[in-house]
Amino acid sequence: MNNLFVYLEIEEGTVAEVSLELLTKGRSLANQLNCRMEAIAAGAHLDSIAQQVFPYGVDVLHVFKEERLSPYTTMPHTSILVELFKKEKPQICLMGATIIGRDLGPRVSSALGSGLTADCTSLEIGDHEEKKEGKIYKDLLYQIRPAFGGNIVAWIINPDHRPQMATVREGVMKKEIIDPYYKGEIVEHTVSDFVKEEDYVISVIDRHIEKSKVNIKNSPIIVSGGYGVGSKENFQLLYQLADVLGAEVGASRAAVDAGFVEHERQVGQTGVTVRPKVYIACGISGQIQHIAGMQDSSLIISINNDPDAPINAIADYVITGEVEKVIPKMIKYYKKNTK
């Protein structure tokens, strides 16, 4: 009872990266809380799930095996979580801030009347004092996320409602195996005890999975552009630099919203979190929601005509100048001095 639960996202029998990252974070939170970590697997092909997740420190794996649970549709998965949580009364539930997690999480929170915080960038355990009532809440989950377009960071708590629910984007937490021989318990449930026939109302009649063309998460060098790049045309310069350096092109939200570049390239709280060797920020002012997604880069170079751009504070090198002037110079030097 009162354990920490992680919902596992599963595609064709494989647990998603974001779920493994959450298990890693969940394990450390559970240790702090001195509770168990439990995971939920619902789908059709679940035979290898246990061996995929136990090394991350799962104590109990709840298995819901049924053909119609895959591909994911909202209502059957909602019913599983809602009914399971009514019995198990978890204190915390974590899920990926993916399309599935953002479809499922609010539905479950609405059914249980519990609070949910989207797109957290950090999760911590701590106490809270309600001064007016003189009440002290022990060991709450601090759900920390940028807000208002990323200009502030809000610490959200759910003092009175359980589970405390949070979603986290892929790449925000680091995944780490804690023990390859960790042994958890498997609990197989009868799906029909949880899911009503009428929950299977949505039928998936066609489905296309595409491999993403953009892979900024794993690129060692990222050339990233912001609103200050000025136009889609100017972004071509960033592609040229990325091309010679063997890098990927990233972008701030402002650049994506302005239509300079596609959404898959967005770095930040509502995009991808990256930790490259080199991050070259071109014309990016550095809103919090962007910095949250790239501040762990090993080396940060900021090119900006504003010497006081906020991003400069976290940059190792600050080049004060026009992006259109600086990038061609970098390309020229690089081409001349490498093979």
Add this chain to the structure above:
Amino acid sequence: MAFNIIVLAKQVPDTRNVGKDAMKADGTVNRAALPAIFNPEDLNAMEQALGIKERFPGSRITVLTMGPGRAADILREGLFRGADDGVLLTDRAFAGADTLATSYALSMAVRKIGKVDLIVAGRQAIDGDTAQVGPQIAEKLGIPQITYAENIEAIDKDKITVKRRLDNGVEVVECPLPALITVNGSARPCRPRNAKLLQKFKHAKTVTERQVENLDYIDIYSSHPYLNLTEWSVADVQADPVQCGLSGSPTKVKKIENVVFQAKESKRLSDNDAEIDELMRELIENHTIG
């Protein structure tokens, strides 16, 4: 065949293009300097509703929003683009609502509107980015949801076919009506305002607006009933005040921080050739790049 459609919309500060004039000296955004707009993805949702109305004449579109009095602006915006009716849910008791309390209030307003075949909303609002209110309403109403929709492919008396986004692809799903659909920004944009409708509805007002602007004596509001925008309070939708606003919100804000970054010792360069060359030489030499 005709459909009763509700478009859920939110008035939001335009946080997308925060210009210099909207930045305060301490680097925070001056929200008052940002224009209040129809949440962009709610416009994508509006367009999906208009598409249905076009295909099935006689369909009715009601724009429903919760917010302060000035949010009536987006009801008019909806009428200018082809909605038939606007409802403003407004009450001091709604203040401080998180997504769950918001979804409760809106679900009560949907119930009050009555017969509904389809509810459409934007995937998320740009001031919160949570994407939670749509699914939370669907749950409260006990109807299915389709999130991240890109297009309503087909609709008939009792079912709808929708193409939706996945993290790594697309799928087409079929679902019985009534249902709630949240529409992604990648869906087609909303058609512009219609000049005729602008003329027709430019004086549409809520009862509060008529009182504040002292328009009640003008008899167009009795001779032209479509100019009366509906305004509802907590009591009007028979909502439980405890479940609204701050008291109905399980999430609380413990604190708000202006972020202070771990400032680094930065090396400052100008954009002259020598300094750029020197930086590049250094990066190549220590194998950071190349």
